[in-house]
Amino acid sequence: MNVLKSIVAAGLITGTAFVLSAQAQQNSQLQRTDLVHNDISAPGLKIVQARVDFAPGAISIKxxxxxxxxxxxxxxxxxxxxxxxxxxxxxxxxxxxxPAGTAHIAKNVGDGDASELATYVVKRDVPLVVQEK
Known part of the structure; x- marks a missing residue:
């Protein structure tokens, strides 16, 4: 069972990396660095913590x-x-x-670089980022 969990986790990480790679291609002025990615004791949930660096004027996708x-x-x-x-x-x-499922955009509105520490408590086995229209 641990092997299956590892395979699923690897697939999710790869899928998340693919989405983030696509996001980075759309906006190379954002850089995301995952710091923590771990299951938690609450059933069906995980925690992800990431640093997101914004160049001047950078804006995320919705x-x-x-x-x-x-x-x-x-x-x-x-x-x-x-x-x-x-x-x-x-x-x-x-x-x-x-809040969960809330579409949003983040934009560096300062004169220099900006960065955030993003902490997510999210569902396991689904992509972390969902692009909205």
Missing amino acids: HSHPGEEVAFVLEGSIEYQLEGRSPVTLKTGQSLFI
Whole structure:
């Protein structure tokens, strides 16, 4: 059974890498570095933590996640546009909760580089990033 879990996990990591690679090709001014990727004790859930670096003016694709996200701005100013809400701009040291399945866009609106620490509690066995139209 552990072999099966390992194969499934490898497939998911590959699938996530493919989606992120496609995202990077669309916007080479974003760089995502996964820091933690682990199952948690809650049934059917995992935690993923990543650092996302934004070049000046960089903007993400419109996307959602199969679970909650907490975004913490490490550097710079990042504007978050959550579907159905007014945009909010966060500066270094501020954080934002993004509900599961909420489509959103993140944009570096500062003068220099920006980065965030993104922590996700998401469903296992599904892609982390879902591109929205």
